[in-house]
Amino acid sequence: MPSPEPLFPHAPDRQGPRTLYDKLLDAHTVCSLDGEERLLYVDLHVMNEYTSPQAFTGLREAGRRPWRPSAQLAVVDHVNPTAPQRTEDVADESAAGQIRYLRRNCADFGIELIDLMDPRQGIEHVVVPDLGLAQPGMTILCGDSHTTTYGAFGALGYGIGTSEVEHVLATQTVVHRRLAPMRVILDGIAGDGVGAKDLIMAVIASLGADGAAGHAVEFAGAAIRALGMEGRMTVCNMAVECGARVALIAPDAITADYVRSRPRAPSGADWERATALWARFHSDEDAHFLREVRFDAAAVRPLVTWGTSPDQAVAVDGTVPDPGTEIDPTRRRAMVRALEYMGLAPGTPVRDIAIDHAFIGSCTNARIEDLRAVAGVAKGRRVAPGVRGMIVPGSGAVRRQAEAEGIDRVLIAAGFEWRQPGCSMCLAMNDDVLPDGARCASSTNRNFEGRQGRGARTHLMSPALVAASAIAGRLCDPRDLP
Amino acid sequence: MESFTIVSGTAAAIPLPNIDTDVIMPKQFLKGIDRSGLGEGAFHDLRFDAGGRERPDFILNRPGWRDAAFLVVGPNFGCGSSREHAVWGLKQRGVRALLGTSFAGIFFDNCARNGLLALTLDPATADALMEVAAGPEPARLTVDLTGCSIATADGRRWSFTIDAGRREALLHGRDHIATTLTRTGAIADFEAGHRMRTPWLP
Incomplete structure (x- = not known):
């Protein structure tokens, strides 16, 4: 019987089950x-x-x-x-x-x-x-x-x-x-109000900002399979914030x-x-991962960052952590510095943190599903006085799709700015820059010092939470809106 | 690419974890189409306050450490943006090597492409060097890539390991594009077969 054409002609050295990463x-x-x-x-x-x-x-x-x-x-x-x-x-x-x-x-x-x-x-x-x-x-x-x-x-x-x-x-x-293959499995089904951004933020908070350094991370499990492509892109996009050089979903x-x-x-x-051809790009059943980590998606709650590293996150119904409880001296120093930069005191309820800016944009969360979620929260509501709410669609195609669905009219009626596409205030390289001391609820990927403007304070969260925070004038879970 | 063999100089401690490339090279220095002026940008917002005045407490503003050739750094140094401007700026400031326990992947590769030695050390060695660099007086180190060792002026010595390929490239300041272009035949052969299998790709 003739053997089929080899898909991977240059891999004579690796026999047996392989990961998706190794097949690529x-x-x-x-x-x-x-x-x-x-x-x-x-x-x-x-x-x-x-x-x-x-x-x-x-x-x-x-x-x-x-x-x-x-x-x-x-x-x-x-x-x-x-x-x-x-x-x-x-x-x-x-x-x-x-x-x-x-x-x-x-x-x-x-x-x-x-x-x-x-x-x-x-x-x-x-x-x-x-x-x-x-x-x-x-x-x-x-x-x-x-x-x-x-x-x-x-x-x-x-x-x-x-x-x-x-x-x-x-x-x-x-x-x-070659990186070390690693698998992150998200079992179960994410709860109501918990989206792709919350899932990846939970992974980052758990693994740490360098927790997947040197690894090619494959995301798997029921909660990942349940995501649409926009959600999967959010997960893989932000995986770099826990050090993953490569992120994959079959x-x-x-x-x-x-x-x-x-x-x-x-x-x-x-x-x-x-x-x-695509059907062959998945990890074989017995493929070996050097590391495997499991999460229960049902236990993930909507998250926001309180600090200046994407792994410094807590549940939106939680409180700002106390560096005094951190045993590791390096991490403790980083927490103290982050709180000083963010102008926050330990023990402050997250929902008491008032904002003056809300930003929906970036390659993490400015696709059509994200804008639909924002419109779902904003419909019939108004951005709080004193808050500037900016919507920067990810692309011209996304912007036109949103306009075809009437999303732009909902958002403009709610008091948001409906803007043209670009990276914008995710990294503030253009003229969209926050002033010193401004505090922003942001659907982006990095809360680094100065990221959105020198002295500006960034809280990362899902697009739905940014929308709710814009309306409440403080960090807010959409389910808590009146 | 500048080669690295044996370099002596002062070591400065930057112990915080997760120093990102936004902090190493703030956005206002990313607007050029060349590599000029990036030495001025390196750690700009740590070196200067919002009014443009030097912050006297920042290590690279303190007498004796201003021209540090080595930075002893905290874990995950260089995380975040891929901007190679961060590495160009450090080099333009005269930084020749970074000594730490871990570096972010893209930044680590960018260092290798620019002759900036990023050394991943075991925690005990990194701790000892952090202590040396922390003062109170500026301390000089000699980093020897030929013998894979780090030494203080008073004779303390640590050895390190480094990937053989990375070491060779640094020792000889090798141009990686020229190296790859010695394999144009293999690339063209692969491409022909690959494009036959996937003719719909661009």
């Missing part, structure tokens, strides 16, 4: 290098205006050209304004310079650019799935740490620095050191349904071939 590696291994390193082929390389310029300059100075221009995609997202009316104008001259240089590089090297005025423009990790370019079994790299998002599709995605951006441009490969019918019919999805006979 094996399917893209050009050759082995020294020790645990290998040269991996990159199916899609995504670039933005702020981590690519020096890479293009390096490429030019070395007299090199992109290896495969068609496998590169550039998106303007980090520095552009998000004012409700989109124009060509970028007042900040240095930001405008980054956009101009990206245009020139894309034009000179034949790379597709999703530019400022393109109706598809948005945050790179929202635009790529919008287009159907994130598919199971792919390798997708980008000069941005939240490239782990693509793991939601069963694709190997991770963030790289600018030197690696140049390497991928020049060679279509990356030198990859593809299934939900994945295929999401990709199908998108502009860049395979079609016709290719669709049949693609889905047959």
